[in-house]
Amino acid sequence: MIVWVNGAFGSGKTTLVEEVRGRLPEALVFDPEEVGFLLRQVVPEPSGDFQDLPLWRRQVVSLATGLVAEYGRPVLVPMTLVRPAYLAEVFGGLAAAGVPARHFFLRVPEEVLTARIDGRSFTPDDPARDEKVRAWCRSRIAECRAAEAEMPPETVFLDGGCTPALLADLLLAHLAL
Template identity: 45%
Template sequence: MLLWLNGPFGGGKTQTAYEIRRRLPGSVVCDPEHVGFGLHRMLPGTLRGDFQDLPAWRRSVYEMLDLTLHRHEGTVIVPMTLVDSGYFEEIVGRLRENGHDVRHFALLAERETVLRRLRERGLPGLKRDTFAEGRLDDCLESLARPLFAEHIRTDRLTVPRVADTIAGSAGLRLTPNRDGRLRHRLRRVGIGLRHIRFD
């Protein structure tokens, strides 16, 4: 099974993906952003745009996920914002057409909630994520469409509760969450720090 965690930038996809991985033995996180970053590093700065617009990115993501689903026995978790319906069909639709069990979830929240999350992530003093903020309204509007269901409102849910909701919908059993408040906070900070981009 593949769990595609969609949502706006700052919507909690990565935190939720790693929470599920922590509590679902045998699962793995496959992050399509790494493919995009690699493609960007091969291009001169003047040619870099949204890497999702590169056909090579969409083909590569499909092929890597197809390979992983054929050869890895556990659940595959993909945290990735994907709001273009054509691109969605190229990857998610094609995986489903080829017989893979793909469960899609859009993690949604009020605009103010997402903006607050975006401003809280990262290290103090780093530049604001203007790309993510600039795409927020488009993401929220696009992801509300039926194509991108199942929708999960995360404004008042903790990351472990979001993970529980996804697992319940997908018929998966997570191990109990035994983190206290401090450990949960430290775990979130650690994941956030590991995913800071400097390029």
């Protein structure tokens, strides 16, 4: 089973996945961003967002299904994925491969997202790059928040303002694990 934790940048996806992983030690964590970082070294991104590369979306589906097939364990995926066509492609690919997927979305107010992003350091040794990454994340807040209304009907929405422990309780209750 794939457990996809979605939400805006700064919503707490990785923190929640880490909390869930502590309770499900058999679970694997797959961060599709790593696929994007690899592709970024090989091919140019037409838009500056590796999600716009069809190869990224196909590889995410391939790796996720491969992890489930090879290891037979839950796979936790912390990844912002808000464009409806990309969501349909990725989740459609998982369904076509027969891989069950549960989709969670963390809702967080804009001002909280901004504060969390501003409080993060992505590349501490390169302050200029660090600010560029923060600016890119902030620039995506409106798109991510607007996408909440276009999430698939089976999406489970969680209040990203809750503690990671409470969010993990809620997520695991929805999974009946």
